[in-house]
Amino acid sequence: MYGGQAKGQKPSRGSRAKAQPSVDTSKEIVQTQPLKDISEIKSEPLAPIEQPLLPEPAPVETTPVETPEPSAPVLAPAPSSSSVSEAPQRSLPAAPPPTPQLAPFxxxxxxxxxxxxxxxxxxxxxxxxxAGDLDxxxxxxxxxxxxxxxNANLFYKLALLRLQQSKPRxxxxxxxxxxxxxxxxxxLKKHCWLLIAHAKELQHDFTGAKEARAKAESF
Known part of the structure; x- marks a missing residue:
């Protein structure tokens, strides 16, 4: 009992480890081999990669473009004297008919x-x-x-004054x-109608003046 182990009692794992003899590692020799020289390593060439052949494009036919030659400028023909004479002339406005002369009054x-x-x-x-003082x-x-x-004579005299005042109407x-x-x-009637004819002529009513003069001839 004292200092020993009881019979039938298994030694513990720790005690078992202590009991194994220790291996002397100092005597183990590690053998090393020198590395080969890099220059001695031969590289094998890689096999070329074959690429698929593409079909060749068909040739494109191009037609040559013809550049037009510069043409000479076309000059308009000079107008001949005959064409100028045949050109239509502008019609001038018709002149107004001449004013008929006034009959003597x-x-x-x-x-x-x-x-x-x-x-x-x-x-x-x-x-x-x-004296010229018509008013x-x-x-x-x-x-x-x-x-x-x-008084018919007074109306006739006043009509004469209105003619001198340029008031024919x-x-x-x-x-x-x-x-x-x-x-x-x-x-007096005849001269009244002659005065009427003269007043109508001053108003450019020549048809009315002709009628008034014809009526004056009836007296």
């Missing part, structure tokens, strides 16, 4: 007896007309017409009024 001076007041107004109108002359005759509104109306009031005085 000679007014009359009525000499019928007038009342003193109307006579004085007519004398004043004549003096103003000779004052017309105003005097208008005052006389207000005194004798059915107004003169025409006054002459027609005078012709209506003249009643049996054919001489």
């Amino acid at each position: 000679e007014p009359i001076q009525p000499t019928v007896p007038l009342s003193p007041v109307v006579g004085a107004l007519v004398s004043a109108a004549n003096q103003n007309s000779k 004052s002359a017309a105003a005097s005759i208008e005052r006389a017409i207000r005194i004798e509104p059915r 107004l003169a025409e109306d006054l002459a027609k009024k005078s012709a209506l009031l003249a009643s049996t005085d054919n001489t």
Whole structure:
């Protein structure tokens, strides 16, 4: 019991290890072989890799492009004298027809007896007309017409003044009024229509002037 092991008792794993003899490793010799020289290593050439052959492209036929030769510039033919003469000429606007000449017009001076007041107004109108003051002359005759509104001679004198004032339309109306009031005085009627014809000519109504002159010839 003392210092030993009990009978029938197996030694433990640790004790078993202690019991094995130790191997002396110092006496083991490791043999090494020298490395071969790198130059002595022969490399074997690799076998070439065969690549598949591609079919050759078919040749493309190209047609040569012809470059056009520069042509000479085409010059327009110079116009000949015959072609210039045959060119249509521009038609000029038609000239207006000539204005027919005015027929001569000679007014009359009525000499019928007038009342003193109307006579004085007519004398004043004549003096103003000779002096070129047509407005004052017309105003005097208008005052006389207000005194004798059915006096055909006064309307005729006022129509003459309106002609001198370049108022043919107004003169025409006054002459027609005078012709209506003249009643049996054919001489005054004739000169009234001659005055109307002259006033129409000033208005470029030559057809109306011809008719008025024909009516004047009927008296």
